Amino acid sequence: xxxxxxxxxxxxxxxxxxxxxxxxxxxxxxxxxxxxxxxxxxxxxxxxxxxxxxxxxxxxxxxxxxxxxx
Numbered sequence: 089x090x091x092x093x094x095x096x097x098x099x100x101x102x103x104x105x106x107x108x109x110x111x112x113x114x115x116x117x118x119x120x121x122x123x124x125x126x127x128x129x130x131x132x133x134x135x136x137x138x139x140x141x142x143x144x145x146x147x148x149x150x151x152x153x154x155x156x157x158x
Contacts, residue, residue: 120128
């Protein structure tokens with residue numbers, strides 16, 4: 089006699105299989121070293137700071153221009 093599973097049992101098996109596949113993929117990932125992580129984080133912070141200064145300067149310049157025009 090064939091046993092039929094309910095919807096909740098089928099969903100649980102799909103969820104467990106999904107998480108098993110996620111764990112399997114995470115084991116295959118090549119994680120960056122501490123040195124690479126530090127270097128790339130520093131690069132992101134420097135680029136964000138430079139971009140903030142450039143956009144701030146542009147805002148000041150355009151604000152000054154519009155104040156003089158209006």
